[in-house]
Amino acid sequence: MIGLRAVVSSPVDAKSGEIQKLLNEAAKRLLSRAADNHSLTVESILPRVAAAVEKYVLRHDPKASAQQISKFIDEMQADDLCLIVACEFGDEKAWNELVERFSATVRSAARSASSNEDAAEDLAQSIWAELYGLRTRKDGKTASKLAYYSGRGSLAGWLRAVVAQLAVDSYRKQARLVQADEDGDLDRLARETPMTELQTAAASTGQNPEQVVSNRFAERDMQNALHTAVKELTPEDRLLVKLYYFDNLRLHEAGKVLGVHEATASRRLTKVHTQLRRRVGEILISERGWTKAETERSFSEVAQYLDTDLESVLGKTGI
């Protein structure tokens, strides 16, 4: 174990010969791995390597070992990083290669993020402008997005992410013009259902209004309890629940995001269900003063009540 954080986070100030040696050797290996290193030197690539190590390794794991750092650097995309650094240095040949190899990727990503062909073309042009660095920063250097590519993921994936980010941000910007900033939060689950809605529901179902009101209160309590229980899940499980229930991904898709097989995602979701069921019951009993019998009955009734209501709301069936 070596404490690299202070040194690597500011590579210019690197004093330790051991650290410098580690990064130098790793950068050399990276250059040698590249099929075309665009005649880059170790010195030219070293700051990017050090920045990536700091960002992805030391910032979250200050006690990372030299072996972990070496492994991290050895797994970087050598060809893509060399190409981007060469472009940053103004290598025309590298630029031509970048455009030639990735214009189709950018166009495809822009097309999938846009509603029509014109918008896609505009988006793609914006991306290339951002990459080329038409803007000038306060320090006089061109503000190119190329500086943000670490070489950890693929260059094609990074370009798609840049396009998606730009598209989402511009969409959100436009959306804010027509509606207030979304205040959606789990806390809104506690919001009371308007009385008029309850009366309408009672009239449409033919149920006793008191029963309808009772069900609605029970539903609200359960919703709040569920909200709390979901928040208590591990980040991984919570992400799975969000991907599956809120982003409407299928299990294999959610598994792909999480990096697990569909079967694993399914097992994990079943486990989450059990965990949530138990935890919601505990919350209702301890915080809302429900008895165990009431909890069980309410679960059944609310679920049944919601199940009939749900079919008209969601097209999704079964897990």
Add this chain to the structure above:
Amino acid sequence: MSREPNKEIDVLLRKFSGKPNGNLAADTNSAVDADNHLDADELNAYAEHALPAATRARYTAHLAECTRCRKIVAQLSLSSPAIATLGREEIAPSGLKTFLASLFSPMVIRYAVPAMALVIVVALAWIMVWRRSIPEQLASNVRQKPAATGLNREEPSTAPASEPTVEGFTKSENNQRGNFTKQENNKAGEIKQGSVAEEQAAAAPSPAPVSTTTEVAKSADDLAKRPQPSEPKAAPAVSTGGAATAKPGSDAERNEAARQKKDESAATRDQKAKEEDRGVFNAAPQTTVSGPAKSQGLDKQSERSAKLRAISREAPPKDETSEKERELRTVGGHRFEKRGQVWVDVLYQSQSLVNVSRGSEQYRALIGDEPGIRTIAEQLSGELIVVWKGRAYRIR
């Protein structure tokens, strides 16, 4: 998931996530500052699972709360096959290289090469067997009278007193088929070339239809006299009296017989020859029926047979072969003798001739019905007389 409690939670989650005014999906974006969103590089690295565990865990916690980043990551993750496809298109040559390289991987070499060698060996064996079957088919197509052919080889001047019946021939032919086929196999190429030397070399050691004649033979004496029945040399004969068949004897016996014949007096020659024909050659009885010319013919035949055997054993010089070539040729299983300008089938015994002109309609019809005659006619130029299925044809 099928369990009821899980279903209830599932329904609740679906319901609450889908409700427009009370959903869980809205997350805590208010708590996520816009500056805290993951950048493109982080989103991509997460989607490509290229992050160290500690870093990934932190980003997972963020994604669980941030709808914006989560949607982008999901989009990137799900579009990764498209990226992979593009990548494959871009690096198609290297994919081909990889495939070619994989053909020579140690595992492939270890198992596939011996398997391929085995397949090649089997294929070669099959081809050889298949090639052998071709001459057999040819032999069956140009099948002659095996008994008569065998007789001709050994007793060219000995004519059958009576032609074998069709039934008899068929029976004999069927019986001889195996040996005859072998004989034809050995001789197929030689016949085409028309080389007498080669034919003789092949004919002498080649098994004449011995087994057939042996089977057909009714004479127990003949069988007993045959010292080496397993070494077939003599020609077969067609039975005319119901008992006779040609029996092969050993080479030594035949040589001795030939020598004895030369030494014997003219008075006893016929009888001795007859005895030897029975004892050594197992000559067919038709020799006795063949008339006055028989004994003389037998003598000639014996001499010729001795010569042929000597030639085959001693590998005669080429000039001798060419001398023979002028006299005798074997084509299509028939042996022909040059008499003047005419090739005469040794089976020919002054039967009535059917005259056929080459190129005539009759000729075409004949060779159409009997491809064997065509082979003979093509091999032997000029006029020839061939005995075919008991009928004699003069082809000009």
